[in-house]
Amino acid sequence: MKHPTFVAELHKKLGAPSSEAVESLRLLKAFLKLSPRQRFEVVELVERLAAEVASAPEYPLS
Secondary structure: OOOOHHHHHHHHHHHOHHHHHHHHHHHHHHHHHHHHHHHHHHHHHHHHHHHHHHHOOOOOOO
């Protein structure tokens, strides 16, 4: 960033972001670089996978 004091103040107020938050922002940045058609396909894929998980029978992990 161009203003290191702004970043330092933000870090002081908010603390360090979690690794999950950082990864989420990286994924969002990559998603936004996709073409609209590719974004649509990614959303469709995620919705399909979520529906499969929701309809799958639950098994104990032990």
